[in-house]
Amino acid sequence: MIDNGITAPRGFLASGVSCGLKKNGKKDLAMVISENLAVSAGIFTTNVVKGHSLMWTKNKIQSGYARAIVINSGCANACLGTRGDSDAADIALYASSLIECEPDQVLLGSTGVIGFPLDMDKIKNGIKNAFSSLSHEGGTVAAQAIMTTDTFPKEASKTFVINGKTITIGGMCKGSGMIHPNMATMISLITTDAAISHELLDKALRYVADKSFNRVSIDGDTSVCDQLVIMANGQGGNTPIVSEDSDYEIFVSALLEVSEGLSKMLARDGEGATKLIEIRVKGCEDIESAHLILNSVAKSPLVKTAFFGQDANWGRIFTAAGYSGVNFNPDLVDIYLGDLMVCNNGTGLSFDEEKASEILKKEEIIVTIDFKNGPINDRIWTCDLSFDYVRINGSYRS
Amino acid sequence: MIDNGITAPRGFLASGVSCGLKKNGKKDLAMVISENLAVSAGIFTTNVVKGHSLMWTKNKIQSGYARAIVINSGCANACLGTRGDSDAADIALYASSLIECEPDQVLLGSTGVIGFPLDMDKIKNGIKNAFSSLSHEGGTVAAQAIMTTDTFPKEASKTFVINGKTITIGGMCKGSGMIHPNMATMISLITTDAAISHELLDKALRYVADKSFNRVSIDGDTSVCDQLVIMANGQGGNTPIVSEDSDYEIFVSALLEVSEGLSKMLARDGEGATKLIEIRVKGCEDIESAHLILNSVAKSPLVKTAFFGQDANWGRIFTAAGYSGVNFNPDLVDIYLGDLMVCNNGTGLSFDEEKASEILKKEEIIVTIDFKNGPINDRIWTCDLSFDYVRINGSYRS
Numbered sequence: 001m002i003d004n005g006i007t008a009p010r011g012f013l014a015s016g017v018s019c020g021l022k023k024n025g026k027k028d029l030a031m032v033i034s035e036n037l038a039v040s041a042g043i044f045t046t047n048v049v050k051g052h053s054l055m056w057t058k059n060k061i062q063s064g065y066a067r068a069i070v071i072n073s074g075c076a077n078a079c080l081g082t083r084g085d086s087d088a089a090d091i092a093l094y095a096s097s098l099i100e101c102e103p104d105q106v107l108l109g110s111t112g113v114i115g116f117p118l119d120m121d122k123i124k125n126g127i128k129n130a131f132s133s134l135s136h137e138g139g140t141v142a143a144q145a146i147m148t149t150d151t152f153p154k155e156a157s158k159t160f161v162i163n164g165k166t167i168t169i170g171g172m173c174k175g176s177g178m179i180h181p182n183m184a185t186m187i188s189l190i191t192t193d194a195a196i197s198h199e200l201l202d203k204a205l206r207y208v209a210d211k212s213f214n215r216v217s218i219d220g221d222t223s224v225c226d227q228l229v230i231m232a233n234g235q236g237g238n239t240p241i242v243s244e245d246s247d248y249e250i251f252v253s254a255l256l257e258v259s260e261g262l263s264k265m266l267a268r269d270g271e272g273a274t275k276l277i278e279i280r281v282k283g284c285e286d287i288e289s290a291h292l293i294l295n296s297v298a299k300s301p302l303v304k305t306a307f308f309g310q311d312a313n314w315g316r317i318f319t320a321a322g323y324s325g326v327n328f329n330p331d332l333v334d335i336y337l338g339d340l341m342v343c344n345n346g347t348g349l350s351f352d353e354e355k356a357s358e359i360l361k362k363e364e365i366i367v368t369i370d371f372k373n374g375p376i377n378d379r380i381w382t383c384d385l386s387f388d389y390v391r392i393n394g395s396y397r398s
Numbered sequence: 399m400i401d402n403g404i405t406a407p408r409g410f411l412a413s414g415v416s417c418g419l420k421k422n423g424k425k426d427l428a429m430v431i432s433e434n435l436a437v438s439a440g441i442f443t444t445n446v447v448k449g450h451s452l453m454w455t456k457n458k459i460q461s462g463y464a465r466a467i468v469i470n471s472g473c474a475n476a477c478l479g480t481r482g483d484s485d486a487a488d489i490a491l492y493a494s495s496l497i498e499c500e501p502d503q504v505l506l507g508s509t510g511v512i513g514f515p516l517d518m519d520k521i522k523n524g525i526k527n528a529f530s531s532l533s534h535e536g537g538t539v540a541a542q543a544i545m546t547t548d549t550f551p552k553e554a555s556k557t558f559v560i561n562g563k564t565i566t567i568g569g570m571c572k573g574s575g576m577i578h579p580n581m582a583t584m585i586s587l588i589t590t591d592a593a594i595s596h597e598l599l600d601k602a603l604r605y606v607a608d609k610s611f612n613r614v615s616i617d618g619d620t621s622v623c624d625q626l627v628i629m630a631n632g633q634g635g636n637t638p639i640v641s642e643d644s645d646y647e648i649f650v651s652a653l654l655e656v657s658e659g660l661s662k663m664l665a666r667d668g669e670g671a672t673k674l675i676e677i678r679v680k681g682c683e684d685i686e687s688a689h690l691i692l693n694s695v696a697k698s699p700l701v702k703t704a705f706f707g708q709d710a711n712w713g714r715i716f717t718a719a720g721y722s723g724v725n726f727n728p729d730l731v732d733i734y735l736g737d738l739m740v741c742n743n744g745t746g747l748s749f750d751e752e753k754a755s756e757i758l759k760k761e762e763i764i765v766t767i768d769f770k771n772g773p774i775n776d777r778i779w780t781c782d783l784s785f786d787y788v789r790i791n792g793s794y795r796s
Contacts, residue, residue: 011462045716046721046729047720047721048719048720048721048724048725048726049716049717049719049720049728049744050728076713078713079713079716079728079741079744079745079746080745080746081729081743081744081745113711113713114711114713114714114717114746115712115740115741115745115746116718116746143477224713224716224717224720225535291414291671297614301699301787301791302791303631305787305788305791305792306789306791306792308792308794309791311792313511313512314512314513315474315476315477315511315512315622316512318447318477318510318512318622319445319447321444322445322446322447322448322622323444323445326446328446329447330446330447330448330477331479342513343477343513345479346447346477346479347477347478347479347513348477348478348512348513348514366755385699385788386788387785387788387789389699389703389788390703390706390784390785390787390788391785393699393700393703393704393707394703394704394706394707394784
């Protein structure tokens with residue numbers, strides 16, 4: 001892993017500007033372009049309600065190609081009727097006129113409050129400024145411009161070699177609240193200079209998302225604007241990846257590393273989070289059971305507040321597993337906080353409270369639940385539920 | 399509705415004492431007996447993990463009869479292996495020796511922290527004291543003794559007439575956190591002096607629970623100790639209800655009134671709650687869709703923090719409906735805060751913020767989501783998510 005994000009791969013330029021959508025004057029518009037048309041794929045929210053900018057991208061990316069993406073924070077462009085759709089089209093049209101490409105090659109993303117229309121004058125002015133400040137070092141300012149309640153920009157990248165050519169994958173994302181499995185989880189853009197077919201890029205993205213972005217839970221809410229887009233411009237000069245050979249495996253492995261890095265940042269920066277918590281299940285009967293249990297434990301407000309309070313209240317973990325909908329034998333279950341066993345075969349142990357306290361004081365905590373009932377192990381990342389989560393979300397809109 | 403709870407019906411005695419399970423010296427053991435053997439029925443947690451006291455009650459109530467119930471707070475008697483089961487049996491045996499009945503006629507309930515064994519000396523001493531202080535006016539102290547993080551005791555009762563006889567139904571419950579539909583929701587006891595067959599008592603309880611206790615959501619967590627028990631001792635002298643006639647309808651209607659009263663108290667006293675929120679759905683395609691949407695909205699931490707912040711962020715309500723798993727047409731959806739429409743046909747309205755603010759300041763808020771897609775209307779009660787929820791649950795065990 002190296003520092004730097006979406007401008008780490010060759011041939012990508014980015015910028016981030018303030019156009020006035022955020023009242024506090026912070027950056028709120030990011031632009032990213034590839035010097036050449038890039039093979040592109042995306043994963044989009046499973047929410048029935050979908051934002052207008054997201055719908056534009058979901059439709060246009062079906063061509064398999066894109067040149068650019070414009071992402072604004074501060075306003076979701078969602079639930080606005082036909083106006084939201086025409087605003088999305090206008091943004092793409094305006095950006096394309098500057099980039100000199102087709103409007104359909106400009107993807108969009110919007111995140112922020114629902115139900116308020118975009119101020120199009122501000123947006124267009126922002127796009128003009130963003131276009132004129134595009135640079136090969138603009139990844140970090142772009143990552144800043146897509147933040148909402150995030151406390152730090154989230155970037156990751158990875159360099160590797162495919163048939164003698166150095167290839168790079170870079171990524172950025174924004175998250176914080178409203179993140180949960182079974183959807184595309186947040187707004188994220190991944191860029192790469194690898195040459196790869198659309199079919200395999202799409203396949204790799206779905207495989208990796210399921211093991212990374214779809215394994216993050218902040219509050220169980222899933223937003224109407226969540227999307228993950230990948231653009232591959234081939235400037236790395238590798239022999240194009242067109243079959244699931246060892247080159248493809250290397251690519252997928254690096255993509256997973258970048259995605260896992262971003263995913264852990266999302267959990268660590270969950271709204272008000274003070275801790276990154278990795279919940280692991282062992283010995284589950286099947287993959288579906290493992291998912292259900294992980295989601296149930298990671299979503300439980302009682303589990304999350306206990307971690308905030310550094311309270312070794314493992315009964316809440318057991319309880320959340322118990323109402324997950326999975327039928328397991330409670331008398332086989334072991335539970336560990338870090339490496340400290342607190343429950344053995346469903347029965348509480350009188351464990352060393354001081355040692356538990358040491359473990360729970362840490363900023364990264366691993367919880368393991370062993371069902372001893374099958375071959376499946378899995379994990380999810382989440383965070384604690386703090387006073388600050390309530391503070392942030394009790395006053396987000398105003 | 400009249401004041402008073404489980405001792406409002408004839409022939410029930412109750413008491414509540416402090417036996418030392420709660421560190422702060424508050425009441426922690428309740429005893430309730432019927433002067434004669436009562437027809438009894440119960441509904442129990444759907445959690446795979448089940449407390450030992452609950453399992454005793456779940457098994458013994460299958461006989462259809464009970465004389466008494468002993469409920470302790472401060473310790474859940476759960477996840478303790480065979481010791482938990484034998485402690486439960488010992489409590490019933492000891493109580494039955496005082497009451498002079500069969501141990502199998504003594505039901506149990508335990509609520510509190512999981513994984514710590516009961517102090518049986520304290521419990522037995524408490525039962526002795528509770529037995530000696532049983533009275534026909536003891537309903538309220540019993541309701542106090544089953545409280546955990548509840549801020550007030552929850553009681554309701556209702557008097558009505560069946561074939562010339564005055565019949566009473568009374569109830570008490572404890573709740574606060576860990577309450578959610580699709581299980582028996584909390585610890586509740588309902589008493590009545592009606593004469594009714596076991597079959598119809600059981601049927602009435604299930605019907606009513608589904609419309610009341612199973613329509614309360616605090617934090618989405620469901621406990622391992624949650625149970626609802628009803629005892630009917632027939633002392634009201636009505637001709638026994640043995641068929642689904644008009645007497646049965648009157649009984650069910652009164653039982654629903656008591657149960658709804660208790661359910662609303664549960665939501666109003668949700669941990670840290672500052673508001674009682676009633677979420678209504680209209681025009682759903684079927685009952686299952688209505689349930690899924692109600693649960694999704696009522697559980698959403700983003701919705702609940704917005705209400706705490708008195709923020710008219712209806713986009714979060716729409717979003718939570720959208721990820722409920724129900725496939726609806728967002729372009730038909732209207733959303734109201736109180737009687738103020740904020741979203742029409744899926745599109746945000748520029749509503750009067752001052753009026754919204756007036757509505758959101760109230761202690762009781764009704765939210766209506768109209769899908770215009772079918773005949774089904776339904777509702778759920780929940781509360782907001784406040785700083786105090788985090789404070790209470792960040793330090794519950796210690």
